Amino acid sequence: MSTAFLFASLFLLMALGMPVAISLGLSSMLTILFFAEDSLASLSIKLYETSEHYTLMSIPFFILAGTMMSTGGVAKRMVRFAVAAVGHLRGGLAIASVLACTLFAAVSGSSPATVVAIGSIVIAGMVRNGYPKAFAAGVICNAGTLGILIPPSIVMVVYASVTELSVGRMFMAGILPGLLLSGMLAAAVWWRAGKLTLTRTERAGSRELLIAFKDSIWGLALLVIIMGGIYGGVFTPTEAAAVAAVYATLIAIFVYRDIGVRQLPGVLMESGKTTVMLMFIVANALLFAHVLTTERIPQTIAEHIVAAGMAPWMFLLVVNLILLVAGNFMEPTGIILILAPIFFPIATHLGIDPIHLGIIMVVNMEIGMITPPVGLNLFVTSGITGMSLVQVTRAALPWLVVLLVFLMMVTYIPQISLVLPQLVFD
Numbered sequence: 001m002s003t004a005f006l007f008a009s010l011f012l013l014m015a016l017g018m019p020v021a022i023s024l025g026l027s028s029m030l031t032i033l034f035f036a037e038d039s040l041a042s043l044s045i046k047l048y049e050t051s052e053h054y055t056l057m058s059i060p061f062f063i064l065a066g067t068m069m070s071t072g073g074v075a076k077r078m079v080r081f082a083v084a085a086v087g088h089l090r091g092g093l094a095i096a097s098v099l100a101c102t103l104f105a106a107v108s109g110s111s112p113a114t115v116v117a118i119g120s121i122v123i124a125g126m127v128r129n130g131y132p133k134a135f136a137a138g139v140i141c142n143a144g145t146l147g148i149l150i151p152p153s154i155v156m157v158v159y160a161s162v163t164e165l166s167v168g169r170m171f172m173a174g175i176l177p178g179l180l181l182s183g184m185l186a187a188a189v190w191w192r193a194g195k196l197t198l199t200r201t202e203r204a205g206s207r208e209l210l211i212a213f214k215d216s217i218w219g220l221a222l223l224v225i226i227m228g229g230i231y232g233g234v235f236t237p238t239e240a241a242a243v244a245a246v247y248a249t250l251i252a253i254f255v256y257r258d259i260g261v262r263q264l265p266g267v268l269m270e271s272g273k274t275t276v277m278l279m280f281i282v283a284n285a286l287l288f289a290h291v292l293t294t295e296r297i298p299q300t301i302a303e304h305i306v307a308a309g310m311a312p313w314m315f316l317l318v319v320n321l322i323l324l325v326a327g328n329f330m331e332p333t334g335i336i337l338i339l340a341p342i343f344f345p346i347a348t349h350l351g352i353d354p355i356h357l358g359i360i361m362v363v364n365m366e367i368g369m370i371t372p373p374v375g376l377n378l379f380v381t382s383g384i385t386g387m388s389l390v391q392v393t394r395a396a397l398p399w400l401v402v403l404l405v406f407l408m409m410v411t412y413i414p415q416i417s418l419v420l421p422q423l424v425f426d
Contacts, residue, residue, distance in 0.1 A: 108147055144380075
């Protein structure tokens with residue numbers, strides 16, 4: 001009865017148009033009031049305790065680092081390097097855009113930020129060089145999803161905090177899938193460019209390539225600092241996030257000088273707004289997860305699935321279907337916080353590695369970023385191109401096939417996600 005009431009009240013509140021965070025918190029509160037032994041007086045303590053997780057402290061710092069990199073000229077320098085490296089190939093500007101998204105994803109941790117930072121530079125450039133506008137928009141909209149797959153990823157931090165897994169393992173697990181998806185998108189662009197009559201840029205000389213690399217090295221060094229520091233044992237992922245925030249601020253202000261001291265309060269305010277919004281969702285969702293655990297809802301579901309004899313491959317297929325549907329209507333953080341506590345114990349019962357499950361969920365969240373009606377990347381791409389949401393959706397649809405094929409590969413070839421964590425940590 002408590003299970004039915006919890007989910008019925010959650011979906012009812014969301015259907016009435018209430019924000020996801022409030023729906024999660026209110027449905028949890030009502031369930032505790034009517035079915036649990038906890039008193040309402042303890043709710044404030046529970047709400048505080050659930051959001052006090054040490055890992056979650058990294059989120060504000062990663063957001064600040066990403067905001068600094070997005071506001072500054074890091075994206076422009078990465079685009080220049082990418083064009084110098086691969087711009088001479090067939091469809092080279094679009095391939096360079098994918099490479100630039102890959103590089104920027106490694107310092108931003110956000111898909112919409114990647115689309116804005118890279119797309120606002122390269123889409124106009126591709127159109128000037130004869131690329132169809134829909135082609136350019138579709139490439140950037142899809143390549144921008146790499147922002148939550150290539151570490152550091154805020155979505156991975158949230159998943160790790162909910163499931164109490166190592167953030168370092170999650171980050172390491174995302175590297176190979178991220179590079180593989182980047183390569184698949186670049187290959188699809190190269191193939192599609194062969195069907196179109198697109199101009200090629202001249203091959204950049206070694207001097208231009210070296211200058212472009214040196215110009216972008218300060219931004220690229222952020223990834224080395226984060227990943228090298230974590231896996232070198234210098235600092236924890238949370239400490240790495242703090243170091244990244246300080247480094248990104250110093251680089252943007254004193255090295256690249258793209259942000260003045262007068263602009264700093266505005267950048268801090270922007271990252272603060274994002275942090276407050278995200279942490280409010282996290283706090284309420286963790287209260288929801290607390291109710292799930294207290295009422296043994298995930299364990300009960302897991303026991304029924306195991307008793308029914310569902311094979312692991314069947315369970316993963318169901319997980320993908322649920323997440324693909326959920327991705328159409330909710331943003332990634334909310335989905336992870338609601339469904340990860342349910343899927344996690346079931347996957348454990350079936351012998352599925354929770355790191356593998358995490359990467360599957362993140363890839364599904366990528367797809368959700370480019371599927372209507374709530375695909376954030378669609379809205380962002382529409383905003384920077386002036387195209388309607390319907391036009392952007394049509395432009396992104398052909399490239400969605402690449403992501404779906406990639407999802408099947410990640411789902412049923414677990415070593416894509418697990419080989420690096422096993423080499424480093426085992």
